[in-house]
Amino acid sequence: MNPAKRREIFARLQAADPAPTTELHYASPFQLLIAVVLSAQATDKSVNLATRHFFPQHGTAQGLLDLGLERLTDYIKTIGLYRTKARNVIRTCQILVEQYQGEVPHDRAALEALPGVGRKTANVVLNTAFGEPTIAVDTHIFRVANRTGLAPGKNVLEVERKLEKFVPPEYRLNAHHWLILHGRYICIARKPKCPQCGINDLCEYRHKTPA
The missing domain is CATH 1.10.340.30 (Hypothetical protein; domain 2)
Incomplete structure (x- = not known):
């Protein structure tokens, strides 16, 4: 996947959800x-x-x-x-x-x-909590990174390193939240919701779910 396509992916994710955050409830x-x-x-x-x-x-x-x-x-x-x-x-x-x-x-x-x-x-x-541009790779992000071709890797650390390298700096702070929410609600494990996906045309997954 080329840099322009990666940048467009995050531009669209940002446009759809400008201020993503965790779904966990906390006050400190x-x-x-x-x-x-x-x-x-x-x-x-x-x-x-x-x-x-x-x-x-x-x-x-x-x-x-x-x-x-x-x-x-x-x-x-x-x-x-x-x-x-x-x-x-x-x-x-x-x-x-x-x-x-x-x-x-x-x-x-x-x-x-x-x-x-x-x-x-x-x-x-x-x-x-502290506003650092770290990227925490869970099962959702691991799946999305590999399935889309955004940052393929054999293990979570490899995917994390590639995302740190490939995600444009201006999107890095929120990248974790965008990818986890995308994996949780759209790019789900068994049958991804490709017809509803805002980055469908940019994704390199070969077996997209038909409309």
Whole structure:
């Protein structure tokens, strides 16, 4: 795919959604961090349904420590891998309180050192909470990047590196959100909605869904 076509793809995505953002509900960088940790192998909707019951009263690192592991586990039991996630969240809160005065560090290495926080989660926090032009590659973005020919790669890190290289600088801050939403609602896994796709004519997918 040539640079002009990539630029046009993002120009159209921007025109359709000028201010994209995450669908996770949060009111602070800390709440975003916790929501992203909980969203691994789970839907944003399921995470929002759970966090709305404890974020308002316990939406800080100290607040979740005061809530405790048992009660937190009960709140998030509708989310996949909830026991492991609950333990990771409590351990993360302990580290934030002890080392960062309860605040989320604006540093990749520090973020990735937190329990349950990998590269993708760190990228989301750096992008959405701190405004860095990072690109977090999840299953949706991995699929869209490969299917369209935008940034094909064999693994998520390869796709991330290619997107960092190929996405025009003026679109990089929001690229993650545009691609994830496109993959979530249009370029879906089993049967992409090609007739409804605003970048259909630019996409290099060979097996497009007919109208």
